Amino acid sequence: MAGHIQDRWYKTITSPDGKPIKVKTDRHGTGLRYRARYTAPDGTEKSQSFADKQKRKADAWLSKVEADMLRGDFVDPHRGKVTFGQYVADWVKTQTTDPATRAAVEMRLRLHAIPALGPRMMGVIQPSHLRLWMRQMEDAGLSPGYRRVIFAHVSTVFTAAVEDRVIRDNPCRARSVKAPRLDPRKVKPWTYERVMRVRLELPDRYREMIETAAGCGLRQGEVFGLAVEDVDFLGGVLHVVRQVKLLGSRAVFAPPKGGRERDVPLSESVACALAARITRYKPAEITLPWKTVDGPPVSATLIFFSTEGLALNRNRFNRRVWRGALSSAGVPTGRENGMHALRHFYASVLLDAGESIKALSEYLGHHDPGYTLRTYTHLMPNSETRTRAAVDGVFARDDSEDDGPEAAQASDLVTDLREFQKPKFWVHHGPPSPMWTPTPSRV
Secondary structure, three states: OOOEEEEOOEEEEEOOOOOEEEEEOOOOOOOOOEEEEEEOOOOOEEEEEEOOOOHHHHHHHHHHHHHHHHHOOOOOOOHHHOEHHHHHHHHHHOOOOOHHHHHHHHHHHHHHOHHHHOOOEHHHOOHHHHHHHHHHHHHOOOOHHHHHHHHHHHHHHHHHHHHOOOOOOOHHHOOOOOOOOOOOOOOOOOOHHHHHHHHHHOOHHHOHHHHHHHHHOOOHHHHHOOEHHHEEOOOOEEEEOOEEEEEOOEEEEEOOHHHOOEEEEOOHHHHHHHHHHHHHOOOEEEEEEEOOOOOOEEEEEEOOOOOOOOOOOHHHHHHHHHHHHHHHOOOOOOHHHOOHHHHHHHHHHHHHOOOOHHHHHHHHOOOOHHHHHHHHHHHOOOHHHHHHHHHHHHHHHHHHHOOOHHHHHHHHHHHHHHHHHOOEEOOOOOOOOEEOOOOHHHO
16 A cells, blocks of 8 residues: 555554564544555645544545545545635636636626635535525526526636546536526517617717618627728628727727627628718727737727727717617617617528528627527528428419319308408407307308
C-alpha cells in the first residue's frame, strides 16, 4: 500500500530482550487516534484522522483512496474545501468568451447564485442545497427561462470543478435536480397592421428601422450597426457583419451574435426604405473599439444613429423611444414586444410564403436549423391544408372533364352540409344556447 495508518496513542519500541512492544504515547486518550496517510499524485503527503475504535473505517477509507488513484479517479478532499464563491471568482477569470457574455454570466452568478451557494464549500454542496436554491429563485419571481439560464451557468461551474479534480460529481446532474421547465408559450408574431402602427409612432429618424428588422430579420444590435457599405443595392443583398453591443455602459462594435456574418436577401421595398432614410439623414461615420472597450478602433458609416451623432445605446433607445412608440400604438410594453418581435414577424412571413427552414435559419443567423424549427414550427403552413390542396389538385382534373349537373349538385350538397354544421342559436327569452339546427328545406 502507498499509504499507512498511524496510531497516535501507541508507539512501537524495542524491549531489552529485542522484541517489539507497544507503549502509550504522550497523546494517549486525547484527540483523534488514527491518522490515515498517503502520497497524492502530485507528490504531496495527505492525511485524514479518525477517532478511537475506527481502525476499520480508516483502513477502508485509505483503500478507497488508493483504488481511486489506480483508476485515475482520485479527487483530493482538501481541494473541495474551496467555497463556491471563491471557485466562481477564479473560474470567471479563465473564460475566453466575448467580454459581453463574460460580464452577463458573472452578473447572473453574482446576483442569483453566490448569495445562496457562495459560502458553501464545493465538496459539501448536495442536491438538496440546489433544490432549495432553485425554489428560492422561483419564489423570487424569476421567469422559468431566466432560471434555466442561471442553472446552466451553475452546472457549467460544477462541471469545470469536476474536470479540475475539485469535486467528484456535478450535483446539478443528480436525478432529483431538474432544470426549470420553459413556459410552453409559442411565438406569436405581430400582424402587419401592428408593425405599421408602431412604425407610424416612431420618430421620423428611426422609422426605417421597422423595414430593416421586419424585412431582413436583423437583431436590434445589428440594425444599430448597419452601415452604408453593408447594403448592396445593385445586387439586392444586405451584409450583416457587425452589431453595436454594450459592455457595461460603453458601446463597442462586435461581430453578429455567435460570430456568424451572413448575407440576407434585400427586397425592393426595404431597399427603397433605406435609400429614403439615407436621403433624409446623411449617414454618420462613427468610430468604436472592436469587441472590447480597449480594443482597436474601427470606423463604420452607420445608417441609424442618435440625435447627437453617436452610436445608439439599446437601453436608452428602448426606454426613451421604443416603449413610447408601443404605448402610443396601443401595444403592451412587455419583453415579448421588444424589437425582437420584428424578427418573429420576418420569420412568419417567410414561412407563410413557403421558404425552407434551412434558408430561414441562415437568414436569421441561427447556429442550428433545428433551433429555428423548434422555435417556428407552429408557424409553418398546416400539413392538413397542403394535403387537401394536393388531393383537390388531382381530382380537379377529372372533374373538369365531367362538369355536368351531378357535379353542380355535389357542390351544392357540400355547401349545404357545411351550412348544416355551423352553430346556430335558438331565439328564446333566456340566454342564447348554441344548437345544431338543419335548414328544413334542405333535409
